[in-house]
Structure formats: C-alpha cells, structure tokens
Amino acid sequence: MVAPAVIVTAALVLYPLIAGFVTSLRSGDVALGEQSRFVGLGNYGDVVSSSTVHEAVAHTLVYVVLAVTLELALGLIVAIALHHVFPGRGIVLAILILPWALPSVVSGVLWRRMFDPDSGLLNSVLMQLHLVSHPQVWLASRTWALAFITLVHVWSVLPLVSLVLIAGLQNIPDDVYSASAVDGATPLRQFRHITLPLLRPSIAVALTIGTVWAIKIFDEIYVLNGTALNTRSIVMEVYTTTFVNADFPHGTALAFLLTGITAVLAAGYALAFGRSRT
Amino acid sequence: MDRPNAASTNGIVLERVRKEFPGGIVAVRDISLEVHPSELLVLVGPSGCGKTTTLRMIAGLEAVTAGEIRIAGRLVTNLPPRHRNVAMIFQNYALYAHMNVRANMGFGLKMAGMPKREIRARVDQAAGILGLTDLLDRKPRQLSGGQRQRVAMGRAIVREPTAFLMDEPLSNLDAKLRLEMRAEIATIHRRIGAPTLYVTHDQTEAMTMGDRVAILRDGALEQIGTPLELYEQPANVFVAEFIGSPGMNLLPAKLDIDTFDDAWYARLGDSRLLIPPKARAALRPFAGHSVVLGLRPEDFMPSEHLRDSQSRIIQATVTRTESLGSESLAYLSINGIANSQPLLARLDRRTTIQKDTPILIGVDIDRLYFFDPTNGTTLK
Amino acid sequence: MTRFRAARFVRTVAIAAIILWSLAPIALGVVTSVSTQADVRAIPLHWLPDHVTMDPYRGLLGGTADIRAGGTVSETGAFAQAMWNSASITLISTLAILCVAISAGYAFARLRFPGRNVLFWVVVATAIIPVFTLVIALFQLLAEAGLIDRKLGLVLVFVSTSTPLAMWLVHNHVKELPTEPEEAALLDGCTRWQAFWHVVLPQMRSSIAALSAILVLSVWGEFLIPLLLTSTSASKPVAVLIPEYVGKYTTNYPLLAAAGVLALLPPAVVALVLNRHIRGMLSGSS
Numbered sequence: 001m002v003a004p005a006v007i008v009t010a011a012l013v014l015y016p017l018i019a020g021f022v023t024s025l026r027s028g029d030v031a032l033g034e035q036s037r038f039v040g041l042g043n044y045g046d047v048v049s050s051s052t053v054h055e056a057v058a059h060t061l062v063y064v065v066l067a068v069t070l071e072l073a074l075g076l077i078v079a080i081a082l083h084h085v086f087p088g089r090g091i092v093l094a095i096l097i098l099p100w101a102l103p104s105v106v107s108g109v110l111w112r113r114m115f116d117p118d119s120g121l122l123n124s125v126l127m128q129l130h131l132v133s134h135p136q137v138w139l140a141s142r143t144w145a146l147a148f149i150t151l152v153h154v155w156s157v158l159p160l161v162s163l164v165l166i167a168g169l170q171n172i173p174d175d176v177y178s179a180s181a182v183d184g185a186t187p188l189r190q191f192r193h194i195t196l197p198l199l200r201p202s203i204a205v206a207l208t209i210g211t212v213w214a215i216k217i218f219d220e221i222y223v224l225n226g227t228a229l230n231t232r233s234i235v236m237e238v239y240t241t242t243f244v245n246a247d248f249p250h251g252t253a254l255a256f257l258l259t260g261i262t263a264v265l266a267a268g269y270a271l272a273f274g275r276s277r278t
Numbered sequence: 279m280d281r282p283n284a285a286s287t288n289g290i291v292l293e294r295v296r297k298e299f300p301g302g303i304v305a306v307r308d309i310s311l312e313v314h315p316s317e318l319l320v321l322v323g324p325s326g327c328g329k330t331t332t333l334r335m336i337a338g339l340e341a342v343t344a345g346e347i348r349i350a351g352r353l354v355t356n357l358p359p360r361h362r363n364v365a366m367i368f369q370n371y372a373l374y375a376h377m378n379v380r381a382n383m384g385f386g387l388k389m390a391g392m393p394k395r396e397i398r399a400r401v402d403q404a405a406g407i408l409g410l411t412d413l414l415d416r417k418p419r420q421l422s423g424g425q426r427q428r429v430a431m432g433r434a435i436v437r438e439p440t441a442f443l444m445d446e447p448l449s450n451l452d453a454k455l456r457l458e459m460r461a462e463i464a465t466i467h468r469r470i471g472a473p474t475l476y477v478t479h480d481q482t483e484a485m486t487m488g489d490r491v492a493i494l495r496d497g498a499l500e501q502i503g504t505p506l507e508l509y510e511q512p513a514n515v516f517v518a519e520f521i522g523s524p525g526m527n528l529l530p531a532k533l534d535i536d537t538f539d540d541a542w543y544a545r546l547g548d549s550r551l552l553i554p555p556k557a558r559a560a561l562r563p564f565a566g567h568s569v570v571l572g573l574r575p576e577d578f579m580p581s582e583h584l585r586d587s588q589s590r591i592i593q594a595t596v597t598r599t600e601s602l603g604s605e606s607l608a609y610l611s612i613n614g615i616a617n618s619q620p621l622l623a624r625l626d627r628r629t630t631i632q633k634d635t636p637i638l639i640g641v642d643i644d645r646l647y648f649f650d651p652t653n654g655t656t657l658k
Numbered sequence: 659m660t661r662f663r664a665a666r667f668v669r670t671v672a673i674a675a676i677i678l679w680s681l682a683p684i685a686l687g688v689v690t691s692v693s694t695q696a697d698v699r700a701i702p703l704h705w706l707p708d709h710v711t712m713d714p715y716r717g718l719l720g721g722t723a724d725i726r727a728g729g730t731v732s733e734t735g736a737f738a739q740a741m742w743n744s745a746s747i748t749l750i751s752t753l754a755i756l757c758v759a760i761s762a763g764y765a766f767a768r769l770r771f772p773g774r775n776v777l778f779w780v781v782v783a784t785a786i787i788p789v790f791t792l793v794i795a796l797f798q799l800l801a802e803a804g805l806i807d808r809k810l811g812l813v814l815v816f817v818s819t820s821t822p823l824a825m826w827l828v829h830n831h832v833k834e835l836p837t838e839p840e841e842a843a844l845l846d847g848c849t850r851w852q853a854f855w856h857v858v859l860p861q862m863r864s865s866i867a868a869l870s871a872i873l874v875l876s877v878w879g880e881f882l883i884p885l886l887l888t889s890t891s892a893s894k895p896v897a898v899l900i901p902e903y904v905g906k907y908t909t910n911y912p913l914l915a916a917a918g919v920l921a922l923l924p925p926a927v928v929a930l931v932l933n934r935h936i937r938g939m940l941s942g943s944s
Contacts, residue, residue, distance in 0.1 A: 013784045013792065013818055020795025081672035092673055094933040095680050101929035101936075102684075102922045103879030103897045109918040110683040112904070113690055113911055121686070155683070160940060167941035187665075216788065219881040223901050235790050235882070242794055243886060255791040262788055339841050359844040366845050372838030376860040385856075386846035433846070 043253035056237035079165035100159035108223030168202025289473035295345035320488030328497035365434035442474040515654035531571040547614025552589035560657040572647030578623040581640040690915035714916035744895040763828025785822035868935035
C-alpha cells in the first residue's frame with residue numbers, strides 16, 4: 001500500500017536530487033559538446049559572487065518583506081471583518097477565495113492591463129485626473145515594478161492568509177472578551193491585549209506561509225515583466241541561468257544553494273515558533 | 279489455574295497465551311483459561327492488567343507472542359479476525375457512522391456473501407429481539423447511547439458467531455442505563471448460548487453478570503471461579519481486596535500463642551481476637567510473627583450479641599460515620615495502634631454510633647482471613 | 659448603540675471593499691475580453707466598450723488567433739489544444755496523486771511495518787524541497803527518458819511534487835479517525851483493504867473532496883514546471899500558453915483577456931462549488 005508513494009519519492013525525487021547535485025559540482029556546457037569536468041564548489045563560488053544573483057536576492061527580500069507585511073495587515077482587517085457570522089457570509093468567503101484559486105499567470109494577465117504603458121488602466125485614470133501628462137512605463141522603473149508585482153502577488157495570496165487568521169480568530173473564546181468588557185476594556189484595548197496575543201500562533205503560521213510563497217515568486221514576474229533584470233527574483237534568476245542561458249551547472253548550483261538556505265530558514269522557523277507554542 | 283479439559287473444547291480456550299510489546303513490556307503473562315460453551319466469563323482487573331489485550335488477542339486484533347487460542351475446537355491463534363467467526367462489542371460501540379442501522383447490522387452478512395433476502399430476515403429478527411425495529415432506517419448519530427449499544431449487539435448476534443467478546447460495553451452509559459443493559463445482555467446471552475468473554479474493570483458488574491469470574495493483575499491470572507468462590511475463598515490479598523464493595527479491611531496483626539489457655543490470638547493494638555482452631559494448621563509457621571489479617575466490613579456486629587466477648591471484640595474509636603439510609607458505615611480507629619489505618623464497618627441502620635466516641639465492635643471470628651505478609655497468599 | 663452601529667457600518671464598508679478588491683480585476687478582464695482593440699486603447703478611458711464583440715473568443719476557440727494577434731503564438735488551434743492539455747493533465751494527475759497519497763497516508767497511519775517511521779519522514783521531508791530545485795534536477799532525467807514535452811512527463815512530475823504533502827494531510831486526518839469501526843469491520847469479515855474501502859473512505863468523503871479541489875487548483879495553475887518541460891502545443895497547458903499572447907511591443911489585450919477568462923473558468927467553478935471544503939482544509943491543516 002505504501003510502495004507507490006515510496007517508489008515515486010525515491011525515483012522522482014531522491015535520485016534526481018543526487019544527480020542534480022553532481023551536476024552542480026561539474027562544469028562545461030554539455031550541449032556544446034564540451035567535456036564536463038569536476039570543479040567542486042567552483043560553480044557555487046561563481047554564483048555567490050555574481051552581481052545579478054545579489055540583485056535577485058535583494059529583490060526577493062523586498063518582495064518577501066513587502067508582501068508579508070501587506071498580507072498580515074490586510075489579512076487581519078479581512079479576518080476581523082469576516083469572522084463573525086452575517087447573512088451572505090458564505091458567498092463573501094467564496095468570493096474571497098477566488099483570487100487564490102486562479103492560476104497566478106492569469107492573475108498576472110488580469111492585472112497587466114492596469115500597468116500597460118499604452119492601454120493600461122492606471123495610466124488612463126491618472127491622465128484623466130491630470131496627475132500625469134503622458135503614459136508612464138511603470139514596469140521599467142525598478143521601484144514601481146517591484147511594488148506592482150508585489151501587489152499582484154498579494155492579491156493572489158491574501159485569501160490564504162485571511163483564512164488562517166479567520167480560523168485563529170474563531171479559536172478565541174467569546175468569554176474572554178466578555179470578561180474583559182466587564183473589566184472595562186475598550187475595543188481597542190481588547191484588540192491589543194487579548195486578540196493579538198491569542199492570535200500569535202495563527203500569525204506565526206500566516207507569516208510562514210506568506211514567506212514561503214513570496215520566496216517562490218515567479219509567475220507574476222514572468223507575465224508582467226519577463227526576465228527583465230530590474231525585477232528578477234531568485235527563482236527567476238535560476239530560471240534565466242539554467243534555461244535561458246542554458247547554463248545548467250551554475251543554475252543547478254544556485255538552486256541547491258537556495259535549497260540549503262530555505263532548509264536552514266525552515267529549521268529556524270520551526271525552532272522559533274515551536275517554542276512559542278508553549 | 280484453570281486447565282483446559284480436552285473434552286470440552288467447544289468454548290474459548292487459551293493455552294499459555296503471552297503478549298509482549300516491543301520494548302520488553304509484557305502485557306499478558308502465560309495465561310491459560312477456558313470459557314465453557316454456554317458460559318459468560320468475566321475478565322476483571324484494574325487498568326493495565328491485560329484484560330483488554332487478552333480479549334483483542336482472541337478477536338485477532340492483536341498478535342499473539344506465544345501460546346495457543348482455540349475457539350469451538352479450531353486453532354485460531356494466527357488467523358485474521360475475519361476467519362475466526364467471532365463477534366465483538368466495543369466500549370465506544372464502533373458503529374459504521376455513514377450507514378443506517380439496518381446496514382450496520384447486515385454488514386457482516388453482506389461481507390460473507392449471504393443473499394439479500396436472508397440478510398433482511400436475520401436483521402429483522404435481531405431488531406425485534408432488541409427492540410430496534412423502528413430505528414432500522416436511522417443513522418447512528420440519531421441514536422442515544424443505549425440504542426447504539428443495542429445496534430452493536432444486533433450486529434453481533436446477527437452473525438451467529440461461535441464466540442462473543444465484550445470490551446467494557448457498559449462503561450459509557452449512565453448508571454441507570456447500565457442496570458437496564460446489564461439485564462439485557464444477560465438475557466441475550468442466555469438466549470444465544472455462545473461462549474462469551476466479558477471484560478470490565480467494575481467488580482460489581484463482574485459479580486452480577488459472570489457465571490464465573492477471572493481476576494487479572496499485571497498480565498497474570500490471579501484466580502478464577504464463581505463469584506461466590508471468589509468472595510468466600512480468595513486466593514490472595516489482591517483478590518480479597520478487589521472483590522466486595524467496600525473492600526476487605528487488611529491489617530497487620532501479631533500472632534500470640536497462649537500456651538496456658540491453649541488459645542491462639544491475633545493481636546490488634548489493645549485488642550486481641552481468638553483464632554478458630556481450624557485455622558491453626560495454616561498459621562503454625564507464623565507463630566509469634568505478624569500476618570495480614572483480613573475482615574470484611576459486613577462481618578462486624580454489635581458486641582452485645584456476643585458471648586465470650588473478650589476475645590471477639592475490637593476496642594476502637596469512631597472517627598467518621600456515613601449514613602446511607604439502608605445501613606451505616608463507620609470508620610474506626612483501633613485503640614492501641616498509632617496512626618491506625620481506619621477499619622471500615624457496615625452496620626445495621628438501627629445501630630446508633632457517634633463520631634469520636636469509643637466503641638466495642640464485635641467480630642465474626644469464623645470469617646477472619648489470614649494472609650502471608652511476604653507474598654499475600656491466603657493461609658488456609 | 660452608536661458605537662455598534664458605527665462598527666457595523668465600518669464592517670459593511672470593509673466587506674464591500676473586499677468584494678470589490680477580489681472581483682474587480684476579474685471583472686476588468688471579462689470586460690476587456692469582449693472589447694475591440696480600439697476600445698481598449700482609447701484615451702480617455704472607455705470604462706465600457708462602445709462595441710461589444712465576441713471576436714476574441716471566437717478567435718481563440720476557433721483556432722484562428724495566431725501570429726497576427728501579436729505575441730509568439732504561431733500555431734493555429736493552439737488554445738483549444740492547450741485547454742485540453744490542461745484538463746487532461748489536471749484530471750490524471752489529481753487522480754494519480756489521490757490514489758497514491760490516500761493509500762500511503764492510510765498505510766502509514768494504521769499499519770505497522772518495519773521502517774515505517776523512517777520512510778514516512780523521508781517522504782514528508784521531500785515536500786520542503788523547493789520545486790524549482792527538483793525540476794532542474796528532474797530535467798536531465800526526463801530528457802533521457804524522452805519525457806520532455808510529453809503530458810506523461812508532466813503528470814509524473816506533478817505526482818512527485820504534490821504527493822508528499824497530500825499524503826501527510828491524509829495521514830493526519832486518518833489518525834484522527836477512531837480505530838474501532840475498522841476493527842469491527844475486520845471482525846465482520848473484511849480484509850484490511852475492504853475495511854478501508856467500506857468504512858474509512860466514506861468517513862473521509864469531505865476531506866477527499868477538499869484535497870481534490872486543492873490539487874486541481876494547484877495543478878491547473880502550475881506554471882514554472884510546465885514552462886520548463888514543454889515546448890510544443892502537444893503538451894503545453896493553458897498556463898504556459900497564455901504569456902505567449904503578450905507581445906514584445908504591443909499586446910492584443912482583448913485576446914489576452916479572453917484567454918485569461920477562459921483559463922480561469924474551471925478553477926473558479928471548482929472554487930465556488932467546493933469552497934466550503936477548501937476553506938476547511940486550508941484553515942485547518944495549517
């Protein structure tokens with residue numbers, strides 16, 4: 001009964017990983033017929049010192065911090081608005097999920113209309129309001145591009161974060177609020193001293209989910225800005241290196257490096273939040 | 279020890295059955311016992327004594343480490359549950375939540391490939407016996423605890439199994455329901471007639487329901503016999519204390535032999551009790567030493583009724599009383615023993631006793647029990 | 659009382675904002691998809707098109723939306739083919755993942771066999787590996803097996819990336835179920851398999867529905883993996899085809915929007931129909 005799962009994992013996960021790791025330790029473009037030589041950690045060295053990689057890491061950090069902050073802030077608002085029962089709540093929740101359910105390329109496509117230089121909605125609105133004089137090429141500017149890509153990403157991920165926070169809110173028993181009201185607490189104080197602390201586990205989960213999804217960001221960037229340098233994320237960088245530049249050794253090295261970092265991060269998270277669960 | 283009789287192998291027979299868990303925990307130690315063909319044998323003991331594990335081994339839900347199990351003459355030790363033709367009733371009913379009552383009861387028959395018409399007939403008949411006819415189309419979640427347990431029984435009897443196993447079936451029911459169901463289980467058992475093994479931790483249930491009772495402790499069989507045998511002739515201190523509610527009073531007592539009177543006495547603080555001559559043989563090795571004295575709360579009596587009362591009374595002080603209406607319970611502290619363990623006495627409700635007053639309480643010395651202080655065996 | 663009314667007012671506003679925020683881009687896409695290019699490019703903005711046209715849809719589904727549409731789509735009938743690819747890949751992958759994950763999840767939760775714990779954690783640990791690492795590693799293996807640009811290759815990859823997590827979810831759920839009904843079934847004459855089929859599976863109906871919905875959504879929307887592993891319309895799913903309608907200099911927005919709308923219909927339907935199950939699994943399993 002267990003055999004299929006184990007075979008699948010062994011054949012399709014473990015073996016390729018090992019083979020891939022070996023590739024990362026060699027160099028030479030096989031496609032061009034070069035002999036592949038063993039260069040040990042040389043590829044890793046190249047990768048770590050490459051400036052495009054540094055930029056990609058910086059961009060990814062921006063994505064992560066920006067996205068997670070927005071997701072938590074907006075997610076809290078959504079959760080507070082939606083966790084009580086009201087007529088039509090089921091429908092609203094169903095609508096809430098939609099952005100997450102759509103393929104992220106489609107999200108990118110839907111939002112793209114906003115930012116297009118020629119026929120974009122944003123430009124039209126701004127020009128009609130006389131805030132700008134001519135159409136802006138938003139995605140050419142690094143700051144704006146990062147911001148808008150993050151926006152699209154948040155649009156996709158917010159439902160997931162909201163659901164986690166709603167569940168967390170629903171786990172707080174009403175008695176606690178009643179007791180504090182009797183003790184004279186205002187809604188704001190209740191929020192600060194009861195809601196937030198009791199929500200900590202859910203916030204931790206939401207934080208983790210948001211971070212994981214943000215680190216993987218790729219689809220939105222591809223649709224909105226392609227492989228342009230000013231918005232590359234880590235995954236985009238790996239993709240470009242490996243498939244656009246056909247440089248498997250370096251691409252694989254970068255991929256494994258990032259896997260290692262992710263694993264360390266995951267372990268760190270697990271330790272930090274594992275403790276706070278007491 | 280209960281040795282299987284080669285001729286009576288239609289019941290459930292366990293031969294030196296042992297269960298060891300990884301890590302070296304021995305849950306069941308070489309138990310041998312037999313459930314006679316039409317008997318209801320109760321397996322009773324404190325939590326962790328191995329009674330449920332034994333039951334599960336008979337059902338086939340737990341593998342046997344060593345030993346043999348036979349049901350209706352067949353060796354079933356290594357057979358999977360479905361080949362043993364055994365029915366089991368679980369503490370939590372274990373009904374199939376997504377099926378209605380009829381489907382629940384008919385499931386085993388369906389698995390056996392019985393034709394639908396026959397299944398329907400058997401289910402209807404069992405439902406009639408158990409009063410479930412009106413509930414056949416309901417789902418378990420729409421039933422009360424008692425009804426669910428009846429469905430579980432229906433599911434079991436419909437298969438006409440060669441053995442019945444019951445794992446604390448009444449523990450989840452409230453007290454009143456428990457009394458009702460006890461009677462019902464007994465009735466059904468008599469009607470069906472298959473050998474039944476009934477596991478419980480409640481000694482009252484054991485005494486009222488069992489044709490015979492087997493007491494387990496730490497995986498070993500302490501004693502097996504009819505309820506009365508266990509009550510009158512406990513094999514050791516554990517059985518003596520376990521059977522009877524409230525339990526037997528157990529106290530250390532020194533054996534004094536008065537060679538002048540040719541009388542043997544058990545000394546308890548300031549009091550001494552005459553030991554009946556028939557008990558002397560067993561006690562000889564302990565002369566001058568301490569033994570464990572056992573006396574049931576129901577074997578006390580007001581001292582006025584005793585002749586030759588000096589050696590049949592205990593001088594004590596009443597520390598607490600509880601009036602149950604039908605009788606009184608008195609907690610006594612024996613005079614002359616510092617930090618004496620309270621003696622519990624059941625007294626007629628007309629006896630007037632007051633807290634913190636001294637009392638001379640009479641003892642039926644023919645009902646004294648003596649136990650070896652080193653290993654708890656009854657001295658007789 | 660005013661405090662409550664004010665709070666309720668704020669909440670109503672928030673709810674309206676949430677609905678607007680969630681639906682606006684989709685609505686915009688739908689509107690764009692039935693406009694003409696002229697309407698789309700008009701400045702000042704035409705909120706609603708002057709001329710409503712179904713040409714973009716006709717073009718996509720009829721297979722005439724090719725290279726003249728802008729972008730790099732060069733084969734006729736590519737879109738319909740891509741929708742079919744997505745549908746078949748999603749269906750087969752989901753079924754395969756369900757079979758493997760459910761049987762393995764149950765086995766790990768209920769059966770006892772040597773090495774159980776080790777195997778379990780090894781499989782689950784692979785869920786942490788970022789997908790792109792896996793795909794790059796898998797690429798060469800698949801190339802050698804001739805599975806690049808083939809639907810079967812995609813299915814295999816999806817199964818291997820999604821099974822660990824799915825299996826872990828199933829395992830957790832099964833552990834919560836009481837064991838006695840299964841034992842009763844064993845005594846009633848069932849083998850382990852029969853007990854699983856008749857007693858356990860029916861109890862898991864709703865979580866299997868939720869899991870299936872989430873798998874369908876996740877496979878249908880997968881982009882990076884098929885991007886790397888497909889090159890022709892023989893196996894390209896819709897998610898990969900759509901960015902190809904984005905032109906280097908200009909884009910036919912109605913066409914792009916129509917493609918997007920068609921591609922979002924199946925997941926939207928799944929999400930709306932099974933939304934309660936999905937919500938349950940998402941908020942509970944974290």
